[in-house]
Amino acid sequence: MIAVIPQFTELVEQISPFVASEEFRTLLTSGVFDPDTVTLVGRVGDAFVATYNEDRQAQRRLGPVGLVRALYDPDVQRVAALLVDFARRFGKSLNNNNNGRVQNNGNATTP
Numbered sequence: 001m002i003a004v005i006p007q008f009t010e011l012v013e014q015i016s017p018f019v020a021s022e023e024f025r026t027l028l029t030s031g032v033f034d035p036d037t038v039t040l041v042g043r044v045g046d047a048f049v050a051t052y053n054e055d056r057q058a059q060r061r062l063g064p065v066g067l068v069r070a071l072y073d074p075d076v077q078r079v080a081a082l083l084v085d086f087a088r089r090f091g092k093s094l095n096n097n098n099n100g101r102v103q104n105n106g107n108a109t110t111p
Contacts (some may be wrong), residue, residue, distance in 0.1 A: 018024055031037055062070070070076045 008096065027033075
């Protein structure tokens with residue numbers, strides 16, 4: 001245990017400037033660590049990795065007709081609607097000066 005102390009001290013010295021920075025304070029208040037955000041990012045990551053691993057082994061391909069057919073799948077429709085809604089909200093946040101915050105039901109999101 002005592003052998004770890006020098007490494008821990010070195011780690012603290014390396015991250016101290018970042019923790020004291022304005023960028024770190026901004027990150028903490030950005031909503032990135034909001035429990036809903038973390039949960040959603042985790043679900044997206046799980047789905048992406050599982051899909052990547054399956055498709056990599058099967059070496060599947062999808063052409064334009066297959067893509068249109070996929071749009072009839074209710075699960076694909078739900079995600080497509082989510083992506084379109086996200087694109088609208090994110091696009092609005094790029095046009096408005098909300099300190100980078102996306103509008104949620106007419107109000108800027110807060111951490």
